[in-house]
Amino acid sequence: MKWETVIGLELHVQLACESKIFSSSSTKYGMPQNTQASLVDLGYPGVLPVLNHQAVVMAIKFGLAVDAEIAEKSIFARKNYFYPDLPKGYQISQYELPIVFNGSIEIPIHNKSMKTIRITRAHLEEDAGKSIHDKFHNASAIDLNRAGTPLLEIVSEPDLSSSEEASSYMQKIHQLVRYLKISDGNMQEGSFRCDANISLRPLGSNDLGTRAEIKNINSFKFVEKAIEFEVERQKAILEEGESVIQETRLYDSEKNETRSMRSKEEANDYRYFPDPDLLPILVGKDLINEIKKELPELFDQKVHRYIKQYSIRKVDAIEIAKNVDIAEFFEALIHHFNENYQQAANWLLSELMGYLNKENISIKDLTITADASADLLQKIHENVVSASMAKIILKQLIETNDSVDEIIEAQGLKQISDSTQIESIIMEVLESFPDQRDQYLSGKEQVLGFLIGQVMKKSSGKANPKMVNEILLEKIEEYRRI
Amino acid sequence: MERFTLKKLIHMISQREISSAELVSMYFERIKKYDHFLNSFITLNQESAEEQSLIADKKIHAGNYDLLTGIPYASKDIFCTKGIKTTCASKMLENFIPPYDSTVINQIKNSGAILMGKTNMDEFAMGSSNETSYFGPVYNPWDLERSPGGSSGGSAAAVASGIIPIALGTDTGGSIRQPAAFTGITGLKPTYGRCSRYGMVAFASSLDQAGLLALTAEDIAIFLETMSGFDPLDSTSVEEAVPQYSDFVHNSIEGKIIGLPKEFFNNSLDSDSQRILNQGIEIYEKLGAKITEISLPNVGYSVPTYYVVASAECSSNLARYDGIRYGYRDDDTKDLDDLYRTNRQIGFGDEVKRRIMTGTYVLSAGYYDAYYLKAQKVRQLISNDFTEAFKEVDLIVGPTTQSPAFSIGEKIDDPVSMYMNDIYTISSNLAGLPALSHPVGFIDKLPIGMQLIAPHFQESQLLNFCHLFQQETDFHLQQPQPFLDD
Numbered sequence: 027m028k029w030e031t032v033i034g035l036e037l038h039v040q041l042a043c044e045s046k047i048f049s050s051s052s053t054k055y056g057m058p059q060n061t062q063a064s065l066v067d068l069g070y071p072g073v074l075p076v077l078n079h080q081a082v083v084m085a086i087k088f089g090l091a092v093d094a095e096i097a098e099k100s101i102f103a104r105k106n107y108f109y110p111d112l113p114k115g116y117q118i119s120q121y122e123l124p125i126v127f128n129g130s131i132e133i134p135i136h137n138k139s140m141k142t143i144r145i146t147r148a149h150l151e152e153d154a155g156k157s158i159h160d161k162f163h164n165a166s167a168i169d170l171n172r173a174g175t176p177l178l179e180i181v182s183e184p185d186l187s188s189s190e191e192a193s194s195y196m197q198k199i200h201q202l203v204r205y206l207k208i209s210d211g212n213m214q215e216g217s218f219r220c221d222a223n224i225s226l227r228p229l230g231s232n233d234l235g236t237r238a239e240i241k242n243i244n245s246f247k248f249v250e251k252a253i254e255f256e257v258e259r260q261k262a263i264l265e266e267g268e269s270v271i272q273e274t275r276l277y278d279s280e281k282n283e284t285r286s287m288r289s290k291e292e293a294n295d296y297r298y299f300p301d302p303d304l305l306p307i308l309v310g311k312d313l314i315n316e317i318k319k320e321l322p323e324l325f326d327q328k329v330h331r332y333i334k335q336y337s338i339r340k341v342d343a344i345e346i347a348k349n350v351d352i353a354e355f356f357e358a359l360i361h362h363f364n365e366n367y368q369q370a371a372n373w374l375l376s377e378l379m380g381y382l383n384k385e386n387i388s389i390k391d392l393t394i395t396a397d398a399s400a401d402l403l404q405k406i407h408e409n410v411v412s413a414s415m416a417k418i419i420l421k422q423l424i425e426t427n428d429s430v431d432e433i434i435e436a437q438g439l440k441q442i443s444d445s446t447q448i449e450s451i452i453m454e455v456l457e458s459f460p461d462q463r464d465q466y467l468s469g470k471e472q473v474l475g476f477l478i479g480q481v482m483k484k485s486s487g488k489a490n491p492k493m494v495n496e497i498l499l500e501k502i503e504e505y506r507r508i
Numbered sequence: 509m510e511r512f513t514l515k516k517l518i519h520m521i522s523q524r525e526i527s528s529a530e531l532v533s534m535y536f537e538r539i540k541k542y543d544h545f546l547n548s549f550i551t552l553n554q555e556s557a558e559e560q561s562l563i564a565d566k567k568i569h570a571g572n573y574d575l576l577t578g579i580p581y582a583s584k585d586i587f588c589t590k591g592i593k594t595t596c597a598s599k600m601l602e603n604f605i606p607p608y609d610s611t612v613i614n615q616i617k618n619s620g621a622i623l624m625g626k627t628n629m630d631e632f633a634m635g636s637s638n639e640t641s642y643f644g645p646v647y648n649p650w651d652l653e654r655s656p657g658g659s660s661g662g663s664a665a666a667v668a669s670g671i672i673p674i675a676l677g678t679d680t681g682g683s684i685r686q687p688a689a690f691t692g693i694t695g696l697k698p699t700y701g702r703c704s705r706y707g708m709v710a711f712a713s714s715l716d717q718a719g720l721l722a723l724t725a726e727d728i729a730i731f732l733e734t735m736s737g738f739d740p741l742d743s744t745s746v747e748e749a750v751p752q753y754s755d756f757v758h759n760s761i762e763g764k765i766i767g768l769p770k771e772f773f774n775n776s777l778d779s780d781s782q783r784i785l786n787q788g789i790e791i792y793e794k795l796g797a798k799i800t801e802i803s804l805p806n807v808g809y810s811v812p813t814y815y816v817v818a819s820a821e822c823s824s825n826l827a828r829y830d831g832i833r834y835g836y837r838d839d840d841t842k843d844l845d846d847l848y849r850t851n852r853q854i855g856f857g858d859e860v861k862r863r864i865m866t867g868t869y870v871l872s873a874g875y876y877d878a879y880y881l882k883a884q885k886v887r888q889l890i891s892n893d894f895t896e897a898f899k900e901v902d903l904i905v906g907p908t909t910q911s912p913a914f915s916i917g918e919k920i921d922d923p924v925s926m927y928m929n930d931i932y933t934i935s936s937n938l939a940g941l942p943a944l945s946h947p948v949g950f951i952d953k954l955p956i957g958m959q960l961i962a963p964h965f966q967e968s969q970l971l972n973f974c975h976l977f978q979q980e981t982d983f984h985l986q987q988p989q990p991f992l993d994d
Contacts, residue, residue, distance in 0.1 A: 065607065065608060068833055069828040069833070070606070070607075070608075070833075070834070071588065071594070071596070071601065071604065071606070071709045071710075071828070071829075071834075072587075072588045072594075072606070072610055072706065072707040072708055072709045072710065073706070073707070074705060074706050074741060074742050074743065074744075075743070076740065076741060076742075076743055077743065104824050106823075106824050106827060106871070108827065108830065108848055110830070110832050110844070113828060113833060114827065114828045115824070115826075115827020115828050115830065116824050116827055168832070295872055295873045297823075297824070297868065297871035297872060297873075297876075298871075299820060299824070299871055299876070299880060302712075302713035302714035302744070302821055303710075303713050303743065303744065304743055304744075305743050305744065
């Protein structure tokens, strides 16, 4: 039998708020354990949550960007369960009335076509703390720095049909939240996590099969692998004529397998009910309009504009716009360097990105400014430095705080493009190597390379190669006439 | 022993008839002398209070002081007090010392009043007799065999006996008004949202409200001004201007209309109480109020509605008491489940556990709609009844309780009978309305309370009515016998 895969994703996106969703503690990552947990985060007797308005604005931004409806009134609910890293014994989330619902997003799929994925809802909630089980003998430790960190949980309809589509959707949402600047999307730090609901059904069937939920997948690669493993597992079960059990499973990236965490019967009854400590979130048209005005240019618009306004090749425009940080760097770059946009794109994609990829760092980690990069591009454009020198200068720019001019000065990297100066070096070389000169004149043209090499050597590699070539040919011909 | 009103003490301080230090030591002497009969305090704050009284006296001497500077008061042990044990009368929090002050305590501190100690109560404010306290019951100063009511039983007994002039309480379903009625004093539950809940250990968040127990309406008016208003730390507190309540108490009530809900004057009220209430109503008529009968058709569902909503909220609010970060922790547990189970089994008393279980049940999958959701709907209907009634009347008057104080032990093994105690008080919590109980007479030397209910944020009207009543009567001035003689 042929099987069809049905996937829905729940993405947990940490919102880029400075303070927690219901307390004033900082959300900064990587601080010493339990130093960013206030009495509210610790669930002390008598304390009360106060909603961080910034989180609401961010949720609305997301909703508008995926053409969703924004609830005029949404409410917080308590999700009750016991766990030591959940200090109150309940998580404040949204249940019946989420702030964002009925959205959709287009994702690129194979053969370059697009597919619309419906977004059921996106709701605000607080993150739990962290339990650390492997640090102390016979004891677990709790770090509540993360407790109360604002999350947006984005739930898709089961519209995804393959691991590639799931990964494409996840990347698209990741790109979007980064564009909207509502999350840093840092997957190593857990700012962007995914649970996947997967089921199979006979091809052509309209009924949904029994699903398994795979928890806590934190990379695009793992979402593909976890789904592929899970699809094979379920297929094997179904083809044996057995039934898939509805359960929660955990993906183990080291073993590349999913394994059972708890069955439906063991699942918690979360006893959701409206949180009486918080008022409903009321969102008026004015606020929505205000936020609408502040929405940044998004990926599709950027690609379109790059092609139209800057006449950049489509593939380059897409490559640049893929990552909002690169796109912003590019825009700053061409703000200072507007001689040739395609040249700027080429340099950014090959030279700068090449460096970033080699060093495995992100553009955010670079100290180099768009300003300095534009200076360098200008020098390349004006033939002041050669392409190979530009590479050296870029490395210096990144590694020191010096300006392009200072580096060129200090390293003596300025290209010699003065024809008189080049001419005199060439004449010296032609005089010093009469044998090679004559060999060329007698038809052995490959000797020219040797002579050029000598000129470059004498100029310490600074002579403009194009000019060297031209002038050398011209001068050597003069010997023929002698 | 003379019971002093707050007003009298303020006068004495301002006339330099007594210093704050003398006042503080006088009340500690009274507490030492009488509280072993009452068990109304859990923790005394003597050293700190004495220090504060010396500072207060310096301010008073310098003429740089406020109305409440140097005046002693007590707080129910449910308000978090920085550096002072806050037990909620539970083994769970027996040794809990909060690192912060609740907003109300902070506001009162800023007004200059001095916290003398923390009063006994039903465990986590769950109870109507003060018998569920881990620290033992409070005894009613009018008859030491009887209950002072609950859950603010300690505050009520302390004020009634004169060992403290005024005390903070909380009222979730009648926990200020019923004890006030049982001990012959005046108790006010303000509008939900009038006083901040921040730092008040939560029982049922949508119903809990801080309030006061004192000898007179005037005393409550003075104190309420300091502890009301919007608090950015409590989203459910309301941005509504705080009137000078004490300026309103003298207003005439001529022509005001009092509604008597027929549902409050039915068979569940004993005939003696009925007779005494009627006498009280006549006094209001004499003061110029008009009386009319009204109906609150859904108010009869108050008790079951309340016990669904309050228990549901408490089951969630009390989930944080796991013994991991604070509170009772058993060292001899074998795994996480055992840790939770043991800490909560030993840390909580029976009534608290009963309500947690009830609340967990009504929120469970498959029961939520039938209980919790239904209760929320009924709650709305009850609230609507009041809205309708207040279109016709200025104030609603009824009994506070069905009868005078019952004996200790009489109802503790019969939860439903205990819950029915709150039959008249619960509806105003469900509707978020301000309500007050004041003494209206005696049956067999036991005080009886009368309840006044006003529209939202009309505390001034409650205090106004009550004050005029207290100008006409002396029920509120009568003292419990055992404490008349020194």
